[in-house]
Amino acid sequence: MKKKLGLLYGGKSAEHDVSLSTARAVTQALNFDKFDVFPIFITRDGEWRKGDQLTAPAESIEQLQIGKGTQDSIPNDVSSFLLNKDEKEFDVIFPLLHGTNGEDGTVQGLLEVLNLPYVGNGVLASSAGMDKVVMKQLFEHAGLKQVPYVYFIRKEWNKSQDALIAKMEEELTWPMFVKPANLGSSVGISKASNREELIKAIDLASKYDRKIIVETGIVAREVEMGVLGNDSPKVSVPGEIKPVTDFYDYDSKYNDNNTGLIIPAPVTTDVVERMKDMAIRAFKVLDCSGLVRADFFVTADDDIVINEVNTMPGFTPVSMYPILWQNTGVTYSDLIEQLIDLAIERHDEKQ
Ligand code: ATP
Ligand code: MG
Ligand code: MG
Ligand code: MG
Structure with missing residues (x-):
């Protein structure tokens, strides 16, 4: 029996566009003999829409109208739409x-x-x-080594800028990385090498979030690992990122083909x-699945x-996470199917 798969994409998030290309790629990789796909x-305003194709199995990417959606919005009642017996249950x-309203537990709560x-x-x-910030606090609890950091709320920054700069200069070292606490894809992140750049960087990050984190910039190689599973997670081979820009910013992630990915990363066993041990400990302390x-x-x-850790990492076929698994022996299509099986397994276990 074919599985009815609801593909939620787009989203009210600064990472909306990233989600569009991911949805396109996942749809292309899905085996339509096994799945009926309902996009x-x-x-961007957070309105949920269904396409005509939601009531018919999608046979080709053209039918999916990725990124458009019909004007047929789902009025207020998302839940009855998702469970509508006429539409068939999913x-x-x-x-x-990715990002807020999607990767952050809100949509997960609805589901x-x-x-x-x-x-x-x-x-x-x-x-x-x-x-x-919460992630770092939990990592600390799990004994995972991290860079020093300071965090504050936008309001505090507006009120006591001098005191906060003094605190950062005391607890951190230059250059510093300034980040909105709740985002991804490097959106709103800047590197600051002096006070002037720091103030600019914090003002920019404040546009994206009410909570800001500032870290000591570290001189190091960037290596990533994929974790896959529920209670007994597996870890992929490591992959190294070699950005040609100053750091791995939004453009080098999505618009620049020069960023090198070295897989497996040339590191010692x-x-x-x-x-691997740290990746599993991080997975467990956040209760990931x-x-x-x-x-x-x-x-x-x-x-x-x-x-x-990224709980919904970039997922196009040229993104790090799927490539790591490909190099560990799991193809893109297999990866998607394994994730779907893990989802059903977790759901069944809770019943
Ligand atoms: P994503 O979710 O896409 O991985 P993100 O928005 O959550 O990204 P980070 O991964 O925290 O952001 O940072 C983005 C990039 O900035 C890193 O890949 C790295 O190149 C650089 N960077 C971040 N923090 C530091 C730091 N403390 N020292 C040195 N470089 C850093
Ligand atoms: Mg991230
Ligand atoms: Mg992310
Ligand atoms: Mg990152």
Whole structure:
């Protein structure tokens, strides 16, 4: 029997566009003998739309109108739409959403309430993983090594700028990385080498979030690992990123083909083993399920520092997470099917 798969994409997030290309790629990779695909498009304003194709199996990418959606919005009542018996119930939902309102536990919460199986992390892991401050606090608890950081709320910054700069200069070292606490794809992130740049960077980050985190900039190689599974997660080979820009910013992630990915990363087996252990500990302390991509810094003397995990990592066929699995022996299509199986397994276990 074919599975009815609801593909949630777009989203009210600064990472909306990234989700569009991901949805396109996943749809192309799906085996239509096994799945009926029902695309559900979320606009930048957060409006949910269905395409005509939602009531018919999608046979080709053209039918999916990726990124458009019809004007036929789903009025207020998302839940009855998702469960509408005329539309047929879904067997599983794939929330292909990055950033706020998608990767952060909000959509996951809706799907929990509706008792629908969904791919990827649950409410707790998604929300804890989205907030870089909460994530770091949990990592600290798990004994995972990290760069020093300071965080504050936008309001505090507006009120006591001098005191906060003094605190940062005391606790951190230059250059510093300034980030909105709740985002991804490097949106709103800048590197600051002096006070003037720091103020500019914080003003920029404040446009995206009310909570800001500032970290000591580390000189290190960037190595990432994929984790896949529920209670007994597997770890992929490591992959190294070689951005040609100053750091791995939005453009080098999505618009620049020069960023090099070296897979497997040329690191010692000892580094691989320690990184694997850290990736699993990070996965467990956030109570993850399905997938995460764990991002590390590896210094010249093989010290390993965890930067973050991403609970819905970039997922196009040229994104790091799927490529890591390809190099570990899991093809893109297999990966999608395994994630769907893991979603159903987790849902069944809860019943
Ligand atoms: P994504 O979710 O797409 O991985 P993100 O928006 O969550 O990205 P980070 O991964 O935290 O952001 O940072 C983006 C990039 O900025 C890193 O890949 C790295 O190149 C650089 N960077 C971030 N923090 C530091 C740091 N403390 N020291 C040195 N470089 C850093
Ligand atoms: Mg991230
Ligand atoms: Mg991310
Ligand atoms: Mg990252």
